[in-house]
Amino acid sequence: MKFLVLCVLAYCLTFSIVEAKVRHYKWEVKYELKSPDCYKKLAITINGRTPGPSIVAQQGDTIVVELKNSLLTENVAIHWHGIRQIGTPWMDGTEGVTQCPILPGDTFVYKFVVDRPGTYLYHAHYGMQREAGLYGSIRVLLPDGESEPFAYDYDRSIILTDWYHKSTYEQAVGLSSIPFVWVGEPESILIQGRGKFDCSKAGIIPEMCNATSPDCSPYTMTVVPGKTYRLRIGSLTALSALSFEIEGHNMTVVEADGHYVEPFVVKNLFIYSGETYSVLIKTNQSSTRNYWITAKIVGRNNTTPSGLAVLNYYPNHPKRIPPTPPPVGPQWDDLAPRLSQSLAIKSHRNFIHPPPQTSDRVIVMLNTQNNISGYRRWSVNNVSFNLPHTPYLIAYKHNLLHTFDQRPPPDDYASTEDIFSVAENANATTSNAAYRLQFNTTVDIILQNANTMTKNNSETHPWHLHGHDFWVLGYGRGKFDKINDPNKYNLVDPIMKNTVVVHPFGWTALRFRADNPGVWAFHCHIESHFYMGMGVVFEEGVDRVGKLPRSIMGCGDAKGYHRP
């Protein structure tokens, strides 16, 4: 009998190690008054926190998030950024694409498998709610017994964001007003949800800003000297491109968007909204002091102070201010090191997923700023995107094709366009049409940047693809040359990513396999740019998508699909 019990116990133990787990989370989303940068503002929290709770799981685990919407009058949806949702395209959390919004009072159950190890994110994907604080990190560990191609003693995650004092409502109203009101530069940069706004600034009501609030004491990462730390860094800025730096410590880049990188060393890491990186740092500096961690805005001329956190060498006091000034970081307008970092990121030599050597379809996407009926917009090939009222996935699957424009959006732009000047005709059209990709084909996307509506200005756009990783085949300056540039593609060891930057006046080429049945958004990860139309949608193999759960229904023509 004793033997039997032992056997069962042993079996259970083995089983629990070997078998994938189901990880349950119960989250309540609501508004709370927070002071992440010392300035009081309503934030959207999960279980009272922003950033929300971290999801930590093992490859193959099933994540179940019971999400209760406790906002008063506002709906919600959460996207699992970097998780491909293979077989569960309805769980991607993209309002208007893969699901209807979750109503106040409703509980929506997200359930999906994290099928690859790596560093991922989650965040609201409805209106501009992400920047109200609804985000967090996902860390997927290797199965027991497997190990990374690099060694480290400790594993830490931080998320970088920028923070505005205006509400998302005010921002959205300004963006869709005539005259156009731009959101402007953020008031502060948050490192793991903490920043420091200068409360002594003119016009700040003292009761609104408390420099000593515990909410805005700088994020402190305590380290033991002589160890190696894996630091997982994600950016979910609303607007800003950042340079991340740890005073006196080089960083070895080892992971990007869930893929192992052939290691390279940087003094500062450029990171764009929607990207994640793992870097290794060695705590091999003088242990008699603390060091600054900084996040500085690059790519835009601005006066936003850099985000500051503290690398706290044990046993120094965590609140002990580093004795030296924080590193000043790179010049905001020096593009060269950013381009050079982009080019440096290649697949780890032992983990190369060889890309298909040819593609079946090439879509060139010109990124432009436009005027449409007096409104300021962003467009792809002069088509500015807007979400339909019935989510695409439901519309395709249930044959509600009248709910959005069926004329295909353009695969290229007019050859007469001059990407180096302000467009003579900045007009564009709006559409909610989708790109339909043939299932299991290989698709190339060339993201072509251009001059904005301001002379000698071109912006930085991080593009994020849902449902896939893509190979990054190349970056270039100027206008993409369809004949010669493809010859320079890296078809040997390109990194796979889900978010990639398009540099000012440059192009970025990427390739992916349309092998994940569903409908997937592909858009600039800058919150206001997507809101202003900078995105597209891909449909692929939607006929292979299983029965849609009723819980994603309830809006537009998908009303009433909840019950039989």
Added chain:
Amino acid sequence: MKFLVLCVLAYCLTFSIVEAKVRHYKWEVKYELKSPDCYKKLAITINGRTPGPSIVAQQGDTIVVELKNSLLTENVAIHWHGIRQIGTPWMDGTEGVTQCPILPGDTFVYKFVVDRPGTYLYHAHYGMQREAGLYGSIRVLLPDGESEPFAYDYDRSIILTDWYHKSTYEQAVGLSSIPFVWVGEPESILIQGRGKFDCSKAGIIPEMCNATSPDCSPYTMTVVPGKTYRLRIGSLTALSALSFEIEGHNMTVVEADGHYVEPFVVKNLFIYSGETYSVLIKTNQSSTRNYWITAKIVGRNNTTPSGLAVLNYYPNHPKRIPPTPPPVGPQWDDLAPRLSQSLAIKSHRNFIHPPPQTSDRVIVMLNTQNNISGYRRWSVNNVSFNLPHTPYLIAYKHNLLHTFDQRPPPDDYASTEDIFSVAENANATTSNAAYRLQFNTTVDIILQNANTMTKNNSETHPWHLHGHDFWVLGYGRGKFDKINDPNKYNLVDPIMKNTVVVHPFGWTALRFRADNPGVWAFHCHIESHFYMGMGVVFEEGVDRVGKLPRSIMGCGDAKGYHRP
């Protein structure tokens, strides 16, 4: 042939005069940055305006409002305040009671008959959206050939509101926080959507407040000397009881909530949130100048400046400031004139609807402020109301009775309660149970006021009943005496109303016939009080309610009732 055409034409003309009309309105609801009191704030507008467009119709007309929700992430619902919705209880616009909220992007069609002449209102009935500016007036005229029991030359409508600079989100978060954060007194009083906040106040950022903005030039009512004006006044304040006054002009009260009043003359009119009055004024003063119109807060000690508008005697310049200071109005804490006005409002002698002389059921409703698990709440008989997730009307009709508490709420309060002191035990419970009324019975409601959680304090509560008018049988000071007070009821010529005030430390008795099949909210019309639980719901004859339209479905257990 010519004769035939003429005949048809004549027939059409006659027809259009005699037959009820269908009046179509196309409304788009969205956020816009407005400065109704010179201070910039996001307001919810209808077709760009707050107050929204007025509905002007004739008795018997059908109103069709196509309401497009163009808010970004927020739902909406509009209540037609004072319209009884006989036969169309699903069109009452009360989110959680008669319908699911209207999603962003959705168009909901409200369709109902205005069956009685008079002065009514419309406003948001979801969360606390009303006070964000989503409201307007409804004026229902008599059929051609019929006339009012009073004469006038011109007919004007104005709505009074109070205005906060904090968003409704911030207010709601404060109200449901521990520690409790009260909304405080409003920053200003708006007359027909215009007020004047002092932009020179300390701590006001200049760019947020523009004293010369046309949005906040005072409302001007231009009049011709020597005429009689019917002025329809409605109050939709979030909190404030008001005294309305026109410098140098007496007002003759002739209508209250759509019912003719036996005329009486006042110098100032007390008006509570949810009430409407018609007053007649004669422009018989010196026509060489303009006169102030004021709306002053009463019943609460406050420093909010009175709302100011201008009675502009033609041909004086509308912007000419009256030469005398605005009337100071009554003392805020002088209850006597308020009670006396309440008692003065009786039915016009030629338009008496005799009340039933007895009732079938008496429900006493003690109004108290309470603590529930550390949260501040308001209650009726120590039960604090909260809305269920599935609207009652749908739940009753479709037998989804598990969606809310079926234990009936109490018809009375414990006789041990002392209404004159702070309750020793201020605890209460929450419930979403409804009062079920037997169809076609007569119900008496005694609203009993009490001391709040502050010593020697009792507040003013205007209670509004949906779906009915009720007879106001009496008001009293102190504790209602069930034996003797009913003998003093006015059963001869009581006014009928849909909103009635309960004075501090007083009681108000009302009677109605439960003869309108449906589910109807009855609640304090103070936005924050209802939010904090000060309301109940009545069900009556729900088995007689016709087939519910699918458009009201889509939330809670009513998901999927949209399609067969």
